[in-house]
Amino acid sequence: MRNEETNNQRVRDLRVSVVFVVTGIFIGALLTVQIKSSIPTATFLSDQLKVQKELVDSYLDEQGLLKTKIVSLRDKIEVAQEKAKQYVQTANLDTLNSLKEEVGLKSVRGIGVSIVLSDGLFVDRKNPDVINQSLVHAADLRDIINALRSGNASAIAINDQRIIASTPITSVGNTILVNNYNLLPPFTISAIGDTSLMMQRIADPAALPDLQKRVKDLNIQFKAEINGGLLIPAYTGNLGLKFISEYKGS
């Protein structure tokens, strides 16, 4: 009888201990989350954010205007050179045109692959404190571009921004910059070239291991399909060269 009571007491003690341990772990986890949370320290935070957004928007508007002017100037130069055909020789103009195609200064039309990539559901990209694997990151876009290039894509664009060899794809917080221009999801990546090779490359588990896992586990939206009528626009950015020169040997 006494033994039974002792046993019952032990079981009760054990139960209480388990409750304490679980509660303790829970409190510990809560404390960590609390300590790690960033608390806005700035005053007039909303005003600051508003001014920053306005500044970013004004630079983006200016960038749009500058790029339009660049496109117009490049067109005018082409027309002027065409008019002066007898002085510049047709062969030179043909060489120039094929070089423009090579460096991405001509729009291209053709069959290719179209990929649509977007953030997972229920994540707020606009919140700067959200650092989340359910968002599409600049690194994801770089990996897809690399996979398409290894599949011999001849022309690529993301949301109509032509990707050339020197295109930077970066991020600032949750903002993705392609050719230093701010892009928002959904990201539509268009690539002209050998469709079966490109589809094979983007399906290759070795090419996009991280993204494929997040598409499966975190609902990142990813859809790739063959498109017979893609139009990849010309590159509209800066091609200035300040440091490079022809090497003629020592």
Added chain:
Amino acid sequence: MKHLRKPKKRELSLLLTAILLGLLISLQARSFQNLGDVINRDNRADVFREIQILKETNDNLGDEIKELETQLEKASNNQDALQSVMDEIKKYEFIGGMMDVSGPGVSVIISEKVKALWLTDIVNELFSAGAEAVSINSIRLTNSTTGFDTIPSGQIMLNSVILNVPYKIEAIGDRKVLNQALSQPEGILERMQKLLDGVQVQVEEKDLIIMSKVR
């Protein structure tokens, strides 16, 4: 009415230990989550960096416009039109890798095998910092270069050539800006070295880098 039993010393110490355990588990979980995930591949720069990038981009676009206006003037004058075409041809031959080129820049040597994504990211960082030409193990990266391909043996292939270690990445441009972009605190190289424990990377500013044309 049931009275609550006063907790014993043993239970209180258990509670404290469990709180500590909870703290440790959470911290560990967070650091595991941080390791190796896609988020670490990009710099967590703030909005001021975005404004800086946009301003620099617009300044560069302004320079490009001035250059194009001069070019248009030349192209509109029959006597100078040929020169304008030849200037443009030369410029695009530089960009397209059809000429041997040289200039100041940086050289990056990675002594051990790394995944292709790190090479993609370093190249991206260099172009983002204004590199005008980049090569890896003497292969120029142009629009006609293929992407980095990882073959089943784990080696990286570029333009059907296997890249052997050490990987030597060279870039022509403003060497100080390029070096700073790579070597800044929390920059690409620091992040790579943190995640790939012990990988040796050497960055050197060079007065002259020579790159052969694409073959």
